[in-house]
Amino acid sequence: MSGEVAGRRWLRPELQNMASYGSAATSPGSYLGPTYKLSSNESPYPPSQAVVEAVAGAARVSNRYPDMFGDDLAGLLAQVHGLDRDRVAVAGGSLVLLQQAIQAVASPGDEVLFAWRSYEAYPIIVQVARCQGVTVPLSEHRVDIDQLAEHVTPATRIVIVCSPNNPTSTDISSKGLEAFLEALPTTCLVILDEAYREFSTGESVPDGLGLQERFDNLLVLRTFSKAHNLAGARIGWCAGDPQIVRALRAVALPFTLSRLASAAAAAAIAEGPSSVSSRVASIITERERLVARLQETGLEVPTSETNFVWLPLGTRSDSFAAHCAELGVSVRCFSGEGVRVSVGTPSADDLVIEAGERFASQR
Numbered sequence: 001m002s003g004e005v006a007g008r009r010w011l012r013p014e015l016q017n018m019a020s021y022g023s024a025a026t027s028p029g030s031y032l033g034p035t036y037k038l039s040s041n042e043s044p045y046p047p048s049q050a051v052v053e054a055v056a057g058a059a060r061v062s063n064r065y066p067d068m069f070g071d072d073l074a075g076l077l078a079q080v081h082g083l084d085r086d087r088v089a090v091a092g093g094s095l096v097l098l099q100q101a102i103q104a105v106a107s108p109g110d111e112v113l114f115a116w117r118s119y120e121a122y123p124i125i126v127q128v129a130r131c132q133g134v135t136v137p138l139s140e141h142r143v144d145i146d147q148l149a150e151h152v153t154p155a156t157r158i159v160i161v162c163s164p165n166n167p168t169s170t171d172i173s174s175k176g177l178e179a180f181l182e183a184l185p186t187t188c189l190v191i192l193d194e195a196y197r198e199f200s201t202g203e204s205v206p207d208g209l210g211l212q213e214r215f216d217n218l219l220v221l222r223t224f225s226k227a228h229n230l231a232g233a234r235i236g237w238c239a240g241d242p243q244i245v246r247a248l249r250a251v252a253l254p255f256t257l258s259r260l261a262s263a264a265a266a267a268a269i270a271e272g273p274s275s276v277s278s279r280v281a282s283i284i285t286e287r288e289r290l291v292a293r294l295q296e297t298g299l300e301v302p303t304s305e306t307n308f309v310w311l312p313l314g315t316r317s318d319s320f321a322a323h324c325a326e327l328g329v330s331v332r333c334f335s336g337e338g339v340r341v342s343v344g345t346p347s348a349d350d351l352v353i354e355a356g357e358r359f360a361s362q363r
Contacts, residue, residue: 014127014130015127015128018124018127018128019123019124020124033328034328034347035328035329035330036328036329036330036344036345036347036348036351037330037342038308038324038329038330038331038341038342038343038344038348038352039330039331039332039340039342040231040332040342041166041196041226041306041307041308041340041342042225042226042231042342043226043227043229043231043279043283043307044342044343044344044345044348045229045279046229047228047229047230047264047268048229048267048268048271048275050267050270050271051229051230051264051267051268051271053267054263054264054266054267055233055260055263055264055267057263058259058260058262058263058264059259059260061259062258062259062260064259065255066255066257066258066259066262067257067262068254068255069089069090069249069252069254069257070089070090070091070257070262072262072266073090073235073237073257073262073265073266074088074089074090074237075088076266076269077090077237077269080269081209081239083209083213083239084242086242086245086246087212087213087239087240087241087242087245088237088238088239088245089237089238089240089245089248089249089252090235090236090237090238090257090265091236091237091248091252091256091257092234092235092236092256092257092258092261093223093225093234093235093236094193094195094221094222094223094225094236094237094238095121095125095236096236096256097221097236097237097238097248098121098122098125098160098191098193098221099125099129100248100251100252101158101189101191101219101238101244101247101248102125102126102129102131102158103129103251104244104247104248104250104251105157105158105189105244105247106129106131106157106158107131107157108129108130108131109130109131109132109155110131110132110155110156110157110158111131111132111133111134111153111155111156111157111158112126112129112131112132112133112134112156112157112158112159112160113134113135113136113148113151113152113156113158113159113160114133114134114135114136114159114160114161114162115135115136115137115138115143115144115147115148115161115162115165116135116136116137116138117138117167117168117334117337118138118143118160118162118165118166118167119162119166119167119193122160122162123135131157131158132155134151134156136148136151138165138168140302141165141168141169141170141302141310141312142165142168142170142171142172142302143161143162143163143165143170143172145161145172145173145176145177145179145180146176146180148161148180149180149183149184152184152185152188156188157187157188157189158188158189158190158191159184159188159189159190159191160190160191160193161177161190161191161192161193162193162195163177163192163193163194163206164196164197164199164200164304164305164306166195166196166306166308166340167308167310167332167334167338167340168302168310168312168338169302169303169304169305169306169308169309169310169340170302170303170304170305170310171200171202171205171206171305172206173204173205173206174204174205174206174207175204177192177206177211178206178211181211181214181215181217181218184217186216186217187217188217189217189218189219189244190215190217190218190219191219191221192206192208192211192218192219192220192221193221194208194220194221194222195221195222195223195225195226196226196305196306196307197222198226198227198276198280199226199227199280199283199284199287199304199305199306199307200305200306201284201305202305205305208220208222208239209239212239212240212241216240216241216243216244217241218240218241219238219239219240219241219244220238220239220240221236221237221238222236222237222238222239223235223236223237224236224237224264224265224268226307227276227279227280227307228265228268228276229268229279230261230264230265230268233260233261233264233265234257234258234261235257235261235262235264235265283307283343286343286344286345286346286349287304287307287309287343289346289349290309290341290343290349290352290353291303291304291309293353293356294309294311294352294353294356297353297356297357297359297360298360299311299313299356299359299360300312307342307343308340308341308342308343309340309341309343310338310339310340311338311339311340311341312337312338313338313339314336314337314338315336316359317333317334317335317336317337317338317339318333318335319359320333320339320355320356320359321333321339323355323356323358323359324339324341324351324352324355326355327351327354327355328351329348329351329352329355331352
């Protein structure tokens with residue numbers, strides 16, 4: 001009996017053929033010039049020297065366990081955002097908190113509702129939890145909050161709303177979200193994933209942190225990965241009703257947030273909101289340039305509220321990704337649907353624009 005076949009005897013049946021999370025980025029392959037990674041929505045810039053020094057200092061005592069549940073960082077976040085301390089939890093990434101929320105709220109067989117396409121980790125986490133994932137199509141690349149409402153059933157325990165949405169870069173309106181929350185049964189938890197909230201410039205963008213104080217069935221996820229340039233540190237946090245936060249702690253593994261990550265987050269917070277705003281503004285400026293130039297080539301590019309852009313190319317997605325790879329740029333290709341391109345440095349984005357021009361000339 002082969003090792004692969006023997007191993008399947010130990011797996012839960014529903015996991016044997018489950019798709020795993022992966023970057024699925026195009027590779028520059030044998031390209032000999034400078035290469036750029038624009039496939040993972042990372043910041044193209046490193047953290048500040050103050051953050052680096054804080055991490056180095058924490059490393060000197062990394063022989064000691066960190067704070068078990070990141071209470072010090074949670075308290076700091078609560079203070080900075082004007083929240084009650086018992087409304088905030090932290091973990092090694094916002095995805096960890098999402099997993100904890102599903103474990104704490106949903107039982108096997110319960111429905112977890114979300115739009116699709118959205119963040120590809122959602123169906124994996126739902127399936128691992130033995131819940132029933134129910135998806136609702138996007139409308140013009142946007143989460144259709146009205147359609148989500150129509151698909152809520154007595155079996156729906158959780159609704160995940162990604163806004164701005166990954167990978168399509170669009171957001172929902174505050175008015176729409178509030179109406180949805182007001183109509184939803186209070187037995188159903190809404191998880192609002194706001195990983196890209198800082199990059200959103202729309203006038204009607206929801207204020208998740210403010211709404212969670214009005215709706216006790218709303219849990220808001222945030223991250224240090226994007227606007228704070230700390231994707232590699234793995235730091236996520238959430239705000240919600242104290243009862244939900246206590247439930248997250250009840251199912252959480254201890255010590256998921258390292259000393260180094262906590263130090264990085266604290267140092268990033270200490271730099272103040274103006275530092276974050278400055279970094280975000282530079283990304284937004286470059287994003288708008290990238291969108292405008294790609295649109296000039298004739299490509300459809302929805303208005304982006306994130307640090308990436310979405311090209312709904314359908315069956316031509318692989319071809320565009322190949323053009324990028326030929327120029328040394330890796331992008332995230334969703335075959336048959338579209339291509340997601342992270343906003344990079346001007347040099348990197350110039351190559352994406354060149355790829356767009358080459359692609360358009362061959363249509």
